[in-house]
Amino acid sequence: MEALTLASVVxxxxxAAFGLTLLIRAGAISRGPRGRSKRRRVLLAIHVTAAAGGLLAWTWYAVTGLWATAIAGLVFLVVAAAHGLLMVARWSPGHGRHANAERPSRSAGGYFPVHxxxxxxxxxxxxxxxxxxxxxTGHGWS
Structure with a gap:
């Protein structure tokens, strides 16, 4: 396995570890989908599923060097990244039509781990x- 390929897996x-931490700390796992729109749950589910599937495919590529798994990993990664950007855009504070005028307090269970x-x-x-x-660059391909 090439060093750059190994670095990409790491x-x-x-x-993924920071994503899991984010899921736990933001309450998506412990509190479940209560109070969240169906669209938010779908965005989150697609993001997590695509990221996990991509990591699995990319790791398989790193081990075997199969071209198809590299492309599958890339496709999953693009889907996960796109959904991640959609979630950031959707959940960022703003002044648009769907903006929430209230700012959640940490004690009210509305804390979001920004860092x-x-x-x-x-x-x-x-x-x-x-x-x-x-x-x-074609690292690792024969």
Whole structure:
């Protein structure tokens, strides 16, 4: 396994760990979908499923070197990244039509771990970069 391919698997795994931490700390796992719109639940489910499927496919590529699994990992990664960006855009505070005038307090159960989400997004950007570099430079392909 090439060093760059291994690095991409490690960074993707770190991204997934921050994502899991984010799910737990933001209450998506413990409190479930109460109070969330169906669209939000679908975005989150697709994001998590695509990211996990992509990591599985990419890890399989790293172990076997199969071209199809690299492409599958990339496709899953693009879907996960797109849904991640949609969630950031949808849940960011704003003044638009769907803006929430209230700011949730930490004690009211409305706390969102912004720092964890920021690190998750930064790690995700690094993952996308590494995967693209591996694919575009053809590392590990015979």
């Amino acid at each position: 960074v993707w795994s770190v991204t 964890t989400a920021t690190v998750h997004a930064m790690a995700a950007a690094s993952t996308v970069t590494l995967v693209l570099v591996v694919i575009l």
